[in-house]
Amino acid sequence: MGAAMRRIQAGNALSAFGLGFTVPYLYVYVAQVRDLGAGTAGAVLAVFAMAALVVLPFTGRAIDRRGPLPVLVGAALLAAMGSIGMGLSGNVPAVVLSAALLGAGTAVMQPALATMIVWCSSTSTRTRAFATQFFLQNLGLGVGGLIGGQIVDASRPGSFLLLFSIEAAMFLVLAGIAATVRMPRTPSIADARPENTEAKARGGMRALLGHKAMVQLCGLGFVLFFACYGQFESGLAAYGTEAAGIQPSTLGIALAANTAVIVVAQFLVLRFVERRSRTRVIAGVGLIWTVAWLFAGYAGLGHGSQTMATAAFITTYGLFGLGEAMLSPTVAPLVADLAPESMVGQYNSAFALVKQLALAVGPAVGGPMGAALHGPYVVTFVLFSLGITVLALRLGRKLTPAQDHPYLVATSRVVARHKPGQPVEATAQG
Numbered sequence: 266m267g268a269a270m271r272r273i274q275a276g277n278a279l280s281a282f283g284l285g286f287t288v289p290y291l292y293v294y295v296a297q298v299r300d301l302g303a304g305t306a307g308a309v310l311a312v313f314a315m316a317a318l319v320v321l322p323f324t325g326r327a328i329d330r331r332g333p334l335p336v337l338v339g340a341a342l343l344a345a346m347g348s349i350g351m352g353l354s355g356n357v358p359a360v361v362l363s364a365a366l367l368g369a370g371t372a373v374m375q376p377a378l379a380t381m382i383v384w385c386s387s388t389s390t391r392t393r394a395f396a397t398q399f400f401l402q403n404l405g406l407g408v409g410g411l412i413g414g415q416i417v418d419a420s421r422p423g424s425f426l427l428l429f430s431i432e433a434a435m436f437l438v439l440a441g442i443a444a445t446v447r448m449p450r451t452p453s454i455a456d457a458r459p460e461n462t463e464a465k466a467r468g469g470m471r472a473l474l475g476h477k478a479m480v481q482l483c484g485l486g487f488v489l490f491f492a493c494y495g496q497f498e499s500g501l502a503a504y505g506t507e508a509a510g511i512q513p514s515t516l517g518i519a520l521a522a523n524t525a526v527i528v529v530a531q532f533l534v535l536r537f538v539e540r541r542s543r544t545r546v547i548a549g550v551g552l553i554w555t556v557a558w559l560f561a562g563y564a565g566l567g568h569g570s571q572t573m574a575t576a577a578f579i580t581t582y583g584l585f586g587l588g589e590a591m592l593s594p595t596v597a598p599l600v601a602d603l604a605p606e607s608m609v610g611q612y613n614s615a616f617a618l619v620k621q622l623a624l625a626v627g628p629a630v631g632g633p634m635g636a637a638l639h640g641p642y643v644v645t646f647v648l649f650s651l652g653i654t655v656l657a658l659r660l661g662r663k664l665t666p667a668q669d670h671p672y673l674v675a676t677s678r679v680v681a682r683h684k685p686g687q688p689v690e691a692t693a694q695g
Contacts, residue, residue, distance in 0.1 A: 269446050270385040270394060276442040277378055278401035280341070283435025284371065285409020286428045287348070290417055294351075294425050295360055305357055309364045314625050316365040317372030321618040324373050328380050328610025334443055336610075337377035341440035344370025345433040352429030370436070372621065376613035383601040383609050384448050388671050391598040392539045399593030400531040407524040472608065473615055478663040479603050483619045485547070485656040486596065490620045492554060492649040493585055495627015497523075500635030500642065501561065501581070508565030508639040509574045519582040526586030534590050542670050543595045544661030550588040551653030557584035558650055562643040602668045 287294075291313075296306035328336050347366030354360040378398070386394045418424040473479060497520070505511035505519070538546050557580075564577035597616075604612035634642040661669055 267385060269448055270382070272442050272446050273378065273381050273385060274394075274397055274401055276439040277398055278405045279435045279442075280374065280439040281402040281405030282409040283348075283405075283432035285406040285411075286413035286416075287351075287432050288406075288410070290413065290425070290428065291351075298422050298425055299355060299360065301357060301360065305360065309360055312361050312364045313368035314621065316368030317621045318618070318625065320369045321372055321376070321614050321621060324376055324617075325608075325611030325614030328377055328614065329608060332448075333377040333380040333384070333610060334446060334448065337374060337381065337443045338440045340370045340373035340377060341436045341443065342370075344374070345436035345440070346370075348429050348433040348436060352426040352433075372617065374439075375617045376610060379597060379601070379613040379617075380610045381443075381446070381448070383604075383613075388602065388667070391601060392594040392671070393535065395597040396531055396535050396538075396594035398597075399589070400528065403524050403527045403531075407521070407528070470611070470615075472605075473611060476603065478660065478668075479600075479612065479615075481656070481660045481663060482596075482599065482603065483616060485653065485660055486616055486619045487623045488649055488653055488656060489547075489550075489592070489596070490623035491627045491630075492646055492653065493588070494620075495623050496631045496635070496646065497582075497585075500628065500631020502635070503632055504561065504565055504635035504639060504642055505578050507636050509561075509578050510571060511564075511575060511578050515575055515578070519579045522579050523582040523586040523589075526583045527590050530587055530590040531593070534587075535594055538591055538594050542661060543599050544657045544664065544669055546591055546595050547657035547660075548654040550591050551650050551655075551657060553584055553588045553591075554650040554653065555647055557581045557588070558643055558647045560584065562647075565639050566643065598671075599664075599668065602671065 292306045292310065295301050295309050296303050324336065344367055347363045347368070347370055350359065350363035351367060354363050379395075382394050382398060383391065413428055416424055416427060502516055505516060511519075560577045561581040564574040564581065567574065567577070600612050600616045601609060631642070631646075634645065
């Protein structure tokens with residue numbers, strides 16, 4: 266990695282570390298520590314998600330017009346304000362406002378960081394760059410959550426203020442690191458620079474919606490996030506406790522197993538993934554998650570021993586982690602390679618918006634089903650997982666070889682450039 270990429274990845278890891286301190290304890294803090302009730306806590310979580318949905322449609326254009334650096338710095342400062350405000354809030358309006366600031370700031374960081382990674386990488390290095398980002402994010406979240414769990418004490422509000430202060434400090438560190446990054450000026454991203462406004466005037470949401478491959482990828486992304494992340498802390502947790510008789514403490518073990526598989530497997534699967542068709546890798550993830558949901562079905566519906574049910578449930582989370590490790594070097598680089606150079610920020614923001622929608626709809630659908638409709642819940646998400654495989658294979662027919670299998674293009678020394686509605690231009694290098 267170059268100096269700019271190292272700084273970006275370090276800032277990404279530290280901000281994830283800060284988030285890990287507070288995210289698992291936000292509900293407890295609002296409902297119990299501040300004694301504002303379960304209804305307020307639910308509203309705070311909803312505001313956190315809704316703020317992201319509000320700001321993301323405008324984020325991409327800001328990134329493409331101003332560049333990702335100022336957008337990332339502004340988002341980090343906004344998130345820091347929300348975090349410290351959350352730690353100091355003692356009434357409903359203050360808590361809700363802080364949640365809105367925190368949700369908006371953290372949402373904007375995602376496409377800004379992704380765009381910076383695109384600018385600092387080439388087609389041949391982008392897969393590994395995004396895999397590293399995902400690895401560091403999960404490592405930071407896991408370590409932050411582990412340390413935060415040792416600090417937090419529901420009987421001492423000051424312990425939560427410490428958690429939120431650490432989180433705010435990490436966001437400020439991210440802003441400081443981002444402000445010192447010097448982005449490389451390479452020909453491949455020349456027209457993505459903020460000063461090139463003429464190229465951006467030809468872009469916009471209309472161009473994105475007219476790009477059939479990107480629209481298909483967004484549809485596939487919604488199913489991916491809905492069937493996995495949208496169920497972790499809602500439907501699957503409810504199903505595990507209600508149908509499988511899983512103890513709440515076991516849910517923490519299952520989530521830890523998920524993180525452990527990602528951390529251990531990420532670079533083990535990377536060499537396998539980066540040498541293969543991206544869409545076939547995604548199709549394989551659909552099959553792995555189908556098996557994961559079958560393990561979940563056995564845990565809740567198999568009528569085996571409690572030990573076997575617990576082992577099957579933890580295996581479900583572990584298999585989800587394996588799939589995530591395969592997706593991280595696949596999906597985000599594909600979004601970048603589909604984007605015209607003047608619209609990288611808008612493509613990243615659009616995909617982040619799709620993810621946020623799936624995370625909002627997933628719990629609303631999966632929560633009630635997982636708690637009450639155990640059999641239909643498992644069958645539904647087995648079908649969704651198989652749908653991932655089908656959608657991925659269909660998407661593969663819309664992609665160029667450079668987009669679907671960049672490793673082959675890199676090894677043959679061919680660089681391909683694609684813009685929506687135009688044929689692929691390929692030039693032999695050296």
